Amino acid sequence: MDAPKILLIGKNGQVGWELQRTLSPLGNVLAVDYPEIDLAEATAVRRLVLDNKPQVVVNAAAYTAVDKAESEPDLAMLINGMAPGVLAEAAKQTGALLVHYSTDYVYDGTKREPYVETDPTNPLSVYGRTKLAGDQAVQTAGCNHLTFRLCWVYGARGQNFLLTMMRLARERETLRVVRDQIGSPTWSRMIAEATALALKQALAARDPEAHKGIYHLTASGFTSWHDFASRIVELMPEQEKKCKVVEAVTTPEYPTPAKRPAYSALNCGKFERKFGLRLPRWEESLRQVLES
Numbered sequence: 001m002d003a004p005k006i007l008l009i010g011k012n013g014q015v016g017w018e019l020q021r022t023l024s025p026l027g028n029v030l031a032v033d034y035p036e037i038d039l040a041e042a043t044a045v046r047r048l049v050l051d052n053k054p055q056v057v058v059n060a061a062a063y064t065a066v067d068k069a070e071s072e073p074d075l076a077m078l079i080n081g082m083a084p085g086v087l088a089e090a091a092k093q094t095g096a097l098l099v100h101y102s103t104d105y106v107y108d109g110t111k112r113e114p115y116v117e118t119d120p121t122n123p124l125s126v127y128g129r130t131k132l133a134g135d136q137a138v139q140t141a142g143c144n145h146l147t148f149r150l151c152w153v154y155g156a157r158g159q160n161f162l163l164t165m166m167r168l169a170r171e172r173e174t175l176r177v178v179r180d181q182i183g184s185p186t187w188s189r190m191i192a193e194a195t196a197l198a199l200k201q202a203l204a205a206r207d208p209e210a211h212k213g214i215y216h217l218t219a220s221g222f223t224s225w226h227d228f229a230s231r232i233v234e235l236m237p238e239q240e241k242k243c244k245v246v247e248a249v250t251t252p253e254y255p256t257p258a259k260r261p262a263y264s265a266l267n268c269g270k271f272e273r274k275f276g277l278r279l280p281r282w283e284e285s286l287r288q289v290l291e292s
Contacts, residue, residue: 003027004203007054007096009037009087010061014158015101015150018192019060026200030054033061039083040075049090056199057091058099059084062131066105067257069126080130085137092143097202099195102214104151104183106132109261114222116267117149117214125258135214144209146202148195148217151266152228155188156289161225165232169243175233179226179248183264184218187285191217198275215271219282222265231283235290 004027010016011031023029030052037048039061049057062080063069069076084100091098105128106121123129138145154160162185168175194217202211223231230246251262268279 004055005030005052006056006058007049007052008032008058008060009039009048010059013060013062013064014153014155014160014188015191016060017157018155018189019058019195022192022196023058023199026196026203027056040078042078042082042086045083045086046090049087049094049096053094054096056097056099056203057087058195059087060101062101063127066125066127066260069130070257073126073130076126076130077133080127081133081137084134085141088138088141088143088145091145092141096143097199097208098138098143098145099199100134100138100145100147102135102147102149103128103131104149104218104264104266105261106135106149107261107264109181109263111263114265114267115216117216117270124261127258144212146198146211147214148191148271149214149266150186150191151218151264152183152185153188153191154185154289156292158188161185161228162232162286162289165229166236169233169236169241171242173242174245174247175229175243176247176249176254177226177229178251178254179224180250181225181260181262181264182222183225184220184222184266185228185282185286186218187289189289190219190280190285194271194275194277194279197277198271201275211274215274216266216268217271218266218268218279219285220268220279221281221283223282228282228286231286232290235287
């Protein structure tokens, strides 16, 4: 059997960058990003799939500026809400498997134990609403798909909480970080590795749609932004940091344009059972990132 053609959209993003490496043993990867493809242009998105006829489409691109989305709802909806539906329809037409990434921000944070995939969604922000619209568009299209809902993604490149905290810890003696939002910090490389392992199983299955559906995919365990920041600073080499204190503040003390869920830990039991994989604890991954 010929190696499948894998179309990867969003190669320069945190997860997309890692996917270029983890997907390459599975097939021939065609990796693109803006400006080669503009997800706000539905015709171009459809044409990309129909012209290349991949066996797998992996959409690792999204509008991820959570606060900025409040003032750019139309653009966020085109990229997060409409484009996944266009990709799913084209995948259905060509018989491709679609891998799509979603977010913990589709939930409202009122639960006090990790969310499962069947829990009701109720996003609080434009970002969350547009991502949920994308999930629903993928399901409506009816293509074979793996939708992975992620939480608090960070990595060694791009723009993310880890790199921001490390930069600030070099510049300031005191950091002020929110303590009343709970989630699971998840390394982009772990997401890419887990995706590749799950995708390999989905491609090898006798029933092509045996793995179809929505899965939570995060590091195991959960923490607050404050404790995550404290651990980052603690693990940084002494000579590299100026920071002495990580001060805990409440969400009202640190207002942002977009409202965020107070609790968005995700239960990944469905993913682990279906694919027979163990998802590492967030502390394990953080130590690995900082050591590498």
